[in-house]
Amino acid sequence: MNVLADLLFYLFSAVLVMAALGVVTVRNPVHSVLLLVLAFFSSSALFVLLGAEFLAAILVMVYMGAVAMLFLFVVMMLDIDFDTLRRGMREHLPLGIAIGGLLMLELVVLVSGIHLNAPQAAAGLVQDNVREIGRVLYTTYLYPFEIASVILLVALIGAVTLTARKRSDQKHQNICQQLARTRDQAVELKKMAPGEGA
DSSP: OHHHHHHHHHHHHHHHHHHHHHHHHOSOHHHHHHHHHHHHHHHHHHHHHTTOHHHHHHIIIIIIIIIHHHHHHHHHHSOOOHHHHHHTTTTTHHHHHHHHHHHHHHHHHHHHTOOOSOOOOOTTOOOOHHHHHHHHHTTTTHHHHHHHHHHHHHHHHHHHHHHOOOOTTOOOOOHHHHHTOOHHHHOOOOOOOTTOOO
């Protein structure tokens, strides 16, 4: 079991290092975000090997579900010619299948909940992982936690503001102006001769 844990540790560590290098070296920002997602998966797998399942779940839910998608959202705001990106899809298909298989392997390890080489706590010192993290987070690190929350909120508001583009062809409804209309403004009487109607 220790040999398998060591092999998985070196595998996930190698994937993490290669994905982190790819994030800063690739030229395409979409590929960079996808490599960042792979790096998050590898980090969460390492947390599972260490017995910190809560940190692994938070890494997957928060960073992959929020931060990586926010990065992808910002990348989609850029003017990228996706037709040129699709041209080389067949050439990169084997690499994409390999990375997808690696992600599936890491997901199986995460979902199965295998505790490989998890450190055993001494007798009488076993505590709940989530409760201990919550106690430290909301006592010792309360102010940094709140500051990080405010920074993420400001970043979210900024991203929404940047993407909210005003279009000239859109029609907006003004409720106050509609309620202030009189009958003369709303109804127009037309005098038509017999036979001119529809």
